[in-house]
Amino acid sequence: MSAPAHSPARAARRTSTGKRLPWWSVVLPALSFAVLLVLVAGPGQAHASPATQDGPGIAYLVGRLLDVLPL
Template sequence: MPAAFRRSPAARPPRQRPRLPWWALALPVVSFAVLLALVAGSSRAGAAEVPQGLGPLLEILARIVRSGAG
């Protein structure tokens, strides 16, 4: 490499640390707090009543097939 393209160490500008905007820290904190509140509030929610087993599923499928054929 020719000497004309080399930079001396003194010619480099001093490095500056980039500063983050205020919202770069606030946004994750607020998001975490909202999600935590949603999860903590859902402990009182009850499960929906759903019939268990294969019988109800077969009844629903039979109704779908009958309604499509008629």
Template sequence: MSARTPTRTPGTGGADVRLPWWAVALPVVAFTALLLLVTGPGQAHASGGEPAVGRILEQIQHTLSR
């Protein structure tokens, strides 16, 4: 017994896709939270030592210059 192939009727263009509410809300909430973390200074203070990013970049430069 063979399976029937679904056929489309002409004139029904486009996909009928429905997303749940959380599929739209979660990315919006995540983007907003990250935007607030980046733009808001908060209680961040600079550390007294050498920044870790600078040390990592120096290590990469040293490795690539070999």
């Protein structure tokens, strides 16, 4: 009795154990790579804020944390 022959395209979609991969096991990593590549490649309107910018800053944040935490 001979084993059934597989075409190269069909064999490429199988894992080493012989099971087929679900569609999302290829699509999700490719999609996440594309999203991260777009985030890194296109800085958009991101700019560093100046140190003298009006606003609460670190001192305000530390004060609020000390008020909230029971010390």
